[in-house]
Amino acid sequence: MPDTLIAQLYDATLDPTLWSGLATLFAQALDAPSAAISVHNTVTGEIQVYSRTSNFTDETSAVYRRNYAARDVLITRALAQSPGRTITRQEMMDDHEWSEIDIYRNFLSKLGVFQVIGSVFPMMPDQIGIVGIHRPSDAAPFDAASKQRAEPLVAHLQRALRIHQRLRAQDLARAGAQTVMERTGATMLIVDQTGRLLHTTPEADHLLQRSTELTTVSGRVIATQLSANQRLARAIKTATDAARANLAFDDVIVPIPRREGLALSVLVAPFRGPGNVSSPDSAAALLMVRDPQRPLHIIQAVRDLFGLTPTEAHVAAALANGQSLQEIAAINGVTMHTVRSQLKSISLKTGTKRQSDLVALILKSLSGLVA
Numbered sequence: 001m002p003d004t005l006i007a008q009l010y011d012a013t014l015d016p017t018l019w020s021g022l023a024t025l026f027a028q029a030l031d032a033p034s035a036a037i038s039v040h041n042t043v044t045g046e047i048q049v050y051s052r053t054s055n056f057t058d059e060t061s062a063v064y065r066r067n068y069a070a071r072d073v074l075i076t077r078a079l080a081q082s083p084g085r086t087i088t089r090q091e092m093m094d095d096h097e098w099s100e101i102d103i104y105r106n107f108l109s110k111l112g113v114f115q116v117i118g119s120v121f122p123m124m125p126d127q128i129g130i131v132g133i134h135r136p137s138d139a140a141p142f143d144a145a146s147k148q149r150a151e152p153l154v155a156h157l158q159r160a161l162r163i164h165q166r167l168r169a170q171d172l173a174r175a176g177a178q179t180v181m182e183r184t185g186a187t188m189l190i191v192d193q194t195g196r197l198l199h200t201t202p203e204a205d206h207l208l209q210r211s212t213e214l215t216t217v218s219g220r221v222i223a224t225q226l227s228a229n230q231r232l233a234r235a236i237k238t239a240t241d242a243a244r245a246n247l248a249f250d251d252v253i254v255p256i257p258r259r260e261g262l263a264l265s266v267l268v269a270p271f272r273g274p275g276n277v278s279s280p281d282s283a284a285a286l287l288m289v290r291d292p293q294r295p296l297h298i299i300q301a302v303r304d305l306f307g308l309t310p311t312e313a314h315v316a317a318a319l320a321n322g323q324s325l326q327e328i329a330a331i332n333g334v335t336m337h338t339v340r341s342q343l344k345s346i347s348l349k350t351g352t353k354r355q356s357d358l359v360a361l362i363l364k365s366l367s368g369l370v371a
Helices: 002-012 016-029 058-067 073-081 095-100 144-184 202-210 226-245 299-306 310-320 325-332 336-350 355-367
Strands: 034-041 047-052 115-122 127-135 188-191 197-200 214-217 220-223 252-256 264-271 284-290
Touching: 002 016, 002 144, 016 034, 016 047, 016 127, 016 144, 034 144, 047 058, 073 115, 073 127, 115 144, 127 144, 188 202, 188 220, 197 202, 202 214, 220 226, 226 252, 226 264, 226 284, 264 355, 299 310, 299 336, 299 355, 310 325, 310 336, 310 355, 325 336, 336 355
Parallel strands: none
Antiparallel strands: 034 047, 034 127, 115 127, 188 197, 188 284, 214 220, 252 264, 264 284
8 A cells, every 4th residue: 555655646746636536545554534635825825635535525625724724723733843744633732632622623523533643844935735644533543653654655745745836836837938928929949959849839830831941841940041050050959968967058149041131030048847957858949039020029028027117128129129229219219328328227127238148038038948
C-alpha cells in the first residue's frame, strides 16, 4: 500500500484527476476510515480540497468553511507546536478537552472524527497544506507505530503538493502569457536548436503562411535569403545553448530583408522550460518577429506593465513597432526635445538605458516567457 500511495502522489502532480482517490489510500494506510487533504489560503480564507473520503460532502465542507475554518483549534495548535511534522490529536489536547470543544461536539463528532493524526505545513506564500486521518471515538487512538507509518507518507504528500502548486502556477503564468500574446497580436514562435517549430501564436501562423521571406520547410523555421538564414540559425543555436546552460545572453536581432517594404525584425532570446530547468528537453529559443508594416496594438498593455502615462505608452509602443524618434515626433506634432524627454522618463520607469534595450524589454514582457 505505501508504495502504491507514494506512486499515485507523484502521478497526481501531473494528473489532477488522481488526487480524488488519495484520501482513501491515506486512510487505508493508517487503518482508518476517514481522511482529508486540503490547502488553505491564510489571507483570503479560501480552501481548496484536494481529496476527501465519503464522510466529507460538499454540504459538510460548506459548513466547515462557514463556521469553523477560521478557528480550527487543531490547525492552530499544530502550527504552533509542530509545523510541518506529523502530530496526533492527543499530543495537542487530551480526550476530555477535545470532547468539550465546539468543532468536535457540533461538527466532527457527526462525521466520525475523534482520533486524529496529520500535519499542517507551509506551502507557497500565505498558504498551508493540511492532511488529517481520522478514526471514530470507539477506535484505538493513533500511537507511536501509527506515527512512524504516517511520517514518510506525509513527507511525500508535502513534496507532491508543493510540486503540484509550482506546476499549476507555471501553467497559469503560461496561460496568461498566451492570452496576452494573442490579444496583443504578438508574433512569437518557440523553436528548438535546429529551428524546429514547437509553438506559435496565431499571428505567427498567419505570418508564416503569407511571408515568402520567413517560412517553414519540413517543420523548421527558415529565412529564404541565404545570409539572413545563416544569421538566424546561428542566433537560434546560441540562444538554445544559453538556455540549456542557464547562461546570460544578449538578445540578438536578425533583420529579414523583403523584396518590397521594410525588413522583418526577429529578436531571438533563450526560452527555458518549467522552473528554468537546464536540460536538453527544456532548452529552446523564442523568436519575436516585428513587422513594421503590421504594428502591434500594445499601448494599453505597455501602460499597465510599466506604469506609463498615456503619452509615454504611445511613444514606447511606437518604438516597439519600429518607428524612429523622428517619426514619432512628426506623427505627434511635437519637437524632438519633447520626444527625448518622454523617452528619458520611460527609461527611468523601465530601468533601461538604451533604446534597443527598451524595445527588447517590451517584447519580452509581452511574451511573459523569457527567463
